[in-house]
Amino acid sequence: MSEQCLERRFRTLFISDVHLGARGSQAERLLDFLRGHDADTIYLVGDIVDGWALQSSWYWPQSHNDLVQKMLRKARKGARIIYIPGNHDEFLRNYYGTHFGGIDVVQNTIHVGVDGRRYLVIHGDMFDLVVQNARWLAHLGDKAYDFAIKANRFVNMFRRWFGVPYWSLSQWAKLKVKNAVKYIGAFEQALAAEARRHGADGVICGHIHYATISDEHGICYMNCGDWVESCTALVEHDDGRFEIVLWTDPLRYAVQNAALAARAA
Numbered sequence: 001m002s003e004q005c006l007e008r009r010f011r012t013l014f015i016s017d018v019h020l021g022a023r024g025s026q027a028e029r030l031l032d033f034l035r036g037h038d039a040d041t042i043y044l045v046g047d048i049v050d051g052w053a054l055q056s057s058w059y060w061p062q063s064h065n066d067l068v069q070k071m072l073r074k075a076r077k078g079a080r081i082i083y084i085p086g087n088h089d090e091f092l093r094n095y096y097g098t099h100f101g102g103i104d105v106v107q108n109t110i111h112v113g114v115d116g117r118r119y120l121v122i123h124g125d126m127f128d129l130v131v132q133n134a135r136w137l138a139h140l141g142d143k144a145y146d147f148a149i150k151a152n153r154f155v156n157m158f159r160r161w162f163g164v165p166y167w168s169l170s171q172w173a174k175l176k177v178k179n180a181v182k183y184i185g186a187f188e189q190a191l192a193a194e195a196r197r198h199g200a201d202g203v204i205c206g207h208i209h210y211a212t213i214s215d216e217h218g219i220c221y222m223n224c225g226d227w228v229e230s231c232t233a234l235v236e237h238d239d240g241r242f243e244i245v246l247w248t249d250p251l252r253y254a255v256q257n258a259a260l261a262a263r264a265a
Contacts, residue, residue, distance in 0.1 A: 005213035012111065016045035016123065019088065020064040022053035023184055027063045028071040033233065033247045042071075042079055044103075044110070045206040045224050046123030053088075075102025082172035084108060085205060088124035094155030099198025110200060117201040118196065120222070132139035156178025184210055190225045192217035205236065211244045242245050 019025045053059065068231040077083045081103045085092040089141030095105045140195025188209055195203035202220030211232040222242060231247045 006184075008036060009234040009238075011038070011039065011114065011238050012041045012043070013039035014043045014045055014121070014204055014222075014224045014234040015048070015227070016086070016224040017209055017228060018045055018067070019050040019053065019226075019228050020067065021059055022050040022228070024057055024136075025050070025064065026227050026229075027061075027067045029231045029247055030227045031063060031070060033231075033245070034067075037236070038074065039079065041111075042074065042081045043109075043121055043204070044071075044081065044083040045204065046084050047088040047093075047226075048083065048126070049089040049208060051089055053089050062111055071103070072101045080104075081123075082106060082121075084111060084121060084123055084236075086123035087128075110198070111204065113236065114238070117220075118199070119202040119204050119222070120198045121201040121204045122191070122194070124187065124207035126189055127187060127194065128207065134165055154257040184208060185212060188214070188221050188223075189217050192219035192221055195219045200239075211246075213242060213244060243262075 015030070018027060018030060020027060045145050060076070071081060075210055079102075081090065083103050083105045084107070085105065092105055093107070096107050099106050108120060111119045111121050113119065191203045191205055194204065195201070198218060200219075202215075202222065204222045204224070206222065206224045206226070209226040209229060211223055211230055211234070213222045213234075215221065222234055224234045233245045233247070237243065
């Protein structure tokens with residue numbers, strides 16, 4: 001598939017939870033997305049690099065290095081890139097206020113939409129009680145998550161053989177396990193409250209690997225998702241509309257875009 005047929009530009013692009021350095025990272029899919037998509041402003045909303053995984057065993061394939069170089073090239077070409085570290089790349093929290101390679105590192109920030117609405121952009125791990133109060137349990141959960149990702153790759157290998165679309169085992173489990181659903185709801189509610197505290201109209205975050213756009217708590221809550229299992233990005237169009245892009249089936253997305261463009265013409 002040529003890059004030209006997928007070329008598309010957004011006002012803003014939000015990416016989180018790539019987990020470079022972890023074996024489960026689908027950096028190749030994100031690279032595929034970025035080759036045909038660009039934005040005036042790109043927010044890296046935490047856990048772009050997985051320091052936890054790199055501490056236990058070094059894993060850094062060429063695709064991970066290519067993704068870093070891709071971001072640096074976008075910065076050199078004029079894109080405004082803002083990096084908000086998460087808990088897995090918390091080593092970068094010692095560098096708030098610094099500027100390297102055209103990328104600004106900040107604790108959190110306010111994004112102003114086309115219509116003037118203000119959105120707090122934050123990773124969100126500080127509102128995860130497990131991460132804040134029981135780090136050993138968070139690390140244990142991280143190992144269990146790695147196991148689920150390996151199982152997910154095995155399941156999807158068979159699905160590809162039979163021509164069945166990509167399916168996320170861990171996403172399915174999150175929606176089926178009652179406590180996980182309660183956890184996601186509590187996380188969204190806490191982030192909505194933090195947005196109100198900042199006087200914002202909405203919040204954009206990552207951390208829980210669950211992409212969504214909702215306003216159930218009286219605040220527009222948007223989560224970028226991740227590039228480990230769901231392969232999603234949050235984009236803002238020039239008209240101010242926000243959309244979650246799923247990149248597990250780029251060909252299908254390209255066909256849908258072509259059809260929409262044809263109808264609009």
